[in-house]
Structure formats: structure tokens, C-alpha cells
């Protein structure tokens with residue numbers, strides 16, 4: 185796949201690197217320094233390069249939106265027309281000092297994003313795990329017990345693309361249903377962050393287990 189990274193920080197930098205190592209063509213974009221984008225592309229090896237958000241979006245099979253909520257408008261404006269594009273978002277609608285959600289309960293960041301462009305195919309994924317765990321999950325991808333990763337969206341083919349990208353990182357994709365379920369997954373991340381950063385260690389993933397008769 186060709187993947188455009190919109191926001192090459194902790195999440196975008198690591199996920200883009202992993203996807204390049206998994207064989208995808210990756211364009212890193214949107215950081216404050218072009219040198220950083222170039223270095224990310226160099227270090228990722230494989231088919232990775234740096235570019236502008238517009239270049240990242242061009243011909244992309246999927247875009248990862250990984251910026252602070254306050255930068256979403258800016259990066260999307262720079263990316264240009266995204267109608268029909270699959271936008272995988274890990275961006276949480278956090279306030280300026282990252283202490284709370286600015287959209288919750290009756291909507292979600294992912295839904296707000298989908299409303300912005302009626303033709304965008306938004307999938308919410310990766311926002312429920314800390315960036316610190318991503319390389320560890322990728323390294324453990326050949327083990328039998330993979331950690332879960334919930335995702336949701338309204339576009340079936342966009343979700344199929346996202347599920348593949350989730351598998352490529354080393355998670356077991358768990359389809360949580362339509363995009364409005366992001367109302368539950370986004371606050372769930374605050375629990376994960378509490379467990380990750382309040383003492384237990386940030387290399388944290390989660391796994392759902394089903395018991396009893398499933399058919």
C-alpha cells in the first residue's frame with residue numbers, strides 16, 4: 185500500500201516506520217523540521233520518503249492522521265482535497281493542555297472529522313494504545329497471542345484497509361462497529377493512558393478474550 189503520514193511525531197513517526205519495514209510505501213509529512221522528516225524516512229529504510237502533506241495524500245491508499253487536535257484543521261488544509269481517501273485517525277480530541285476531551289459522549293473526534301468532509305472515509309484506529317508499545321508489538325508479531333486493537337468506521341472498504349494495517353503492526357484487529365463507537369473508544373484511551381503513565385510503564389497493550397460458546 186501507499187501510506188501518507190499526516191503528523192510524523194510519536195505516533196506517526198513510529199507507525200510509518202513500522203509500515204515501511206513491513207513493505208509499504210510511506211510518505212512522512214508534517215513536522216516542524218524538514219530534517220526530521222528526512223531522517224525518519226532514511227532510518228525507516230524500505231520505500232519511505234518525506235514530503236508535504238499534499239504529497240503524502242497524493243495517490244495514497246490510506247492516510248494516517250496523527251496530530252494534536254489543535255493542528256487537525258491546519259494539516260488537513262495543507263493536504264488538500266481528501267474526498268474518497270481512507271483516513272485512519274489516531275488523533276484524540278484533547279484540549280490544549282491534554283487534560284480532557286473537548287468532544288465526548290454525544291459525538292467523538294472521529295465523527296467530527298468525518299463530518300468535515302462528507303466524502304472522507306474515516307476509520308478510528310491506533311488511538312487506544314501508547315506510542316511506546318508500538319515497536320514492541322511489531323517485534324512480537326510472530327507470537328501466537330497478539331494484543332487486540334479496536335477500530336471502528338462506517339466505510340467497509342476503508343475498514344478493510346485499516347484492519348490490514350493493524351495486522352501489519354502486529355495487533356489482532358477488533359472491529360468495534362460504526363464510527364460512532366469512537367465515543368467509547370476515545371475515552372477508553374484515557375484509561376489506557378492512566379495505566380500506562382501513572383506508574384505501570386508505558387509499553388502497554390490490551391487483549392480481549394471471549395469465553396463460552398461463541399456460535
Ligand SMILES: NC(=O)c1ccc[n+]([C@@H]2O[C@H](COP(=O)([O-])OP(=O)(O)OC[C@H]3O[C@@H](n4cnc5c(N)ncnc54)[C@H](OP(=O)(O)O)[C@@H]3O)[C@@H](O)[C@H]2O)c1
Pocket residue numbers: 191192193194195196214215216217220249250251252253255274275276277278310311312313314315316373
Ligand atoms: N503519543 C501517544 O502515545 C498517543 C497515543 C494515542 C493517541 N495519540 C493521539 O495521536 C495524535 C498524535 O500524537 P503524538 O503523540 O504522535 O503527537 P506529536 O508527537 O506531538 O506529533 C505531532 C506531529 O505534528 C507536528 N506538528 C505540530 N505542530 C506543527 C506545526 N505547527 N507545523 C508542522 N508540524 C507540526 C509535530 O512536529 P514535530 O515533530 O516537529 O514536533 C509532530 O510531528 C494526538 O491527537 C494524540 O492525542 C497519541
